[in-house]
Amino acid sequence: MDDSGMAERADDAHVRFRDVQKSYDGETLVVKNLNLDIRRGEFLTLLGPSGSGKTTCLMMLAGFEAATHGTISLDGERIDNVPPHRRGIGMVFQNYALFPHMTVAENLAFPLKVRRLGRADIEARVKRALEMVEMPDFAARMPAQLSGGQQQRVAVARALVFEPALVLMDEPLGALDKNLREQMQYEIKHIHENLGVTVVYVTHDQSEALTMSNRIAVFDDGIIQQLAEPPQLYEEPSNAFVAGFIGENNRLYGTVETANGHACAVRLDDGSLVQALKVNVNGAGERSTLSLRPERVVIQPEGERYPNQFDARVEELIYLGDHIRTRVNVCGSDQFVVKVPNAGRSGRIRRGDTVRVGWSMEDCRALDA
Missing domain, CATH: 2.40.50.100 (RNA polymerase II/Efflux pump adaptor protein, barrel-sandwich hybrid domain)
Incomplete structure (x- = not known):
């Protein structure tokens, strides 16, 4: 099934995949003819088992992988050949990817310095980002002095500190224990609601997807099997795979x-x-x-x-x-x-x-x- 009942208005699509394919060996397609519009300001989760193609889609959007065929657009402009650092996209990974030799404040300031912002502006944005994740007193700490949940909050703050319109999250809560993971789900959801940024989130955890998302794209075998809001996905699965994978x-x-x-x-x-x-x-x-x-x-x-x-x-x-x-x-x-x-x-x-x-x-x- 080519996916997705998604005839969005052109001005409503923040991200657009058109006929996107990806193969690593020139023969096997990991992603097959993906057509997907991601709405501005929505929280879209790419959900599926390992090897289903969801992470590959995220990496192509980030610029870390190149599509074998098709086009990817951001705000109506093709970004297929734009390098990752020029796409203006925030990223949060499962392993936090914090610089161990920098303080929390220095980690948050890094993407701002790369963009050559002034010192006063950097300090104001770092302060605001730390308040957003409820860590205003942790600026001088080193990553090694933080718990896993605190490190993940800093990673989220760093992805948002330069005020991107689009944030990608790749299994960001996978390394946390159950209680902390559930707490972080609500915190990320509330940050999204408050800021109105577009979030594309990858996970294999269906309860996490149901909790956080505006819409969920269920992947299997490189294809979106169903794209829908959480209640519809749970109550009205369109095929046996979705019914078995969700709940x-x-x-x-x-x-x-x-x-x-x-x-x-x-x-x-x-x-x-x-x-x-x-x-x-x-x-x-x-x-x-x-x-x-x-x-x-x-x-x-x-x-x-x-x-x-x-x-x-x-x-x-x-x-x-x-x-x-x-x-x-x-x-x-x-x-x-x-x-x-x-x-x-x-x-x-x-x-x-x-x-x-x-x-x-x-x-x-x-x-x-």
Whole structure:
């Protein structure tokens, strides 16, 4: 799929990739015919597994890699042959890339000195950048005296200190522990909202992408599989890869038996018949993967709202505080997960119990095989 439902207005596209390809060996394409418009002021995340092409796209935009074919434009001007230091783009890397022999203030002043700003202007901008990342008292510290989170804040401040209109971030939180990573996600998101700069962010962490982004481009095999806002990407995945990569997802396999308008009936491999939303299948006889989120499944359902109801055997229960992750054997799958809200009631389900599970047709998406 060439991507992306993105017919933006010309004056709205801050960055534009047109028919961009990249090959390192002259044969295998790491990026295939990329067409992507990045809106001015948005936070766009390039998300995907290792080797999917997302980082290569970022490196081509930064100027560290050259496209094999196609064009890349910034503010309507082609930048294919412009060297990295002349593109005016801020960069933040996973390894911080701070100069160890310079103080925090000197690290922040470096890109300003390269641009030959006056001393007073440099001091004012460094001060403002440190306040922005809530580190005004750390100017005289050396990088080695900072924690990982503090070093990453300085790296973000350095990328923003010369007031670029575009900032690229390559897995910037990958080296941090879970709590610090989550804290930094919110801080970077708030900085983006306050400054209004365009951010292009690369990660393989789907929860990070959902938390921070205005839009997410999901990459696989050098192609954007889907480009959408986080709620749409999670609730309405367009194919089986996106459904499996974004969030936890139950998969059931079968063959389309009937298809009518937006609905279809899929005969699963164990013989069960499931009513589903017809998303990425054409008609009867076609193989399909059914996608169903664990939080959309109900145990002991009541009423006609759940046309899909089956007996299931409870295989595993994991207590996770706000919900119980319940793994059941149903419809031929022993890896089917139900997230049961923890209401603190007695008489909980136990391993080995047989329960009734159900879900609506609208929450079950018939996707490609």
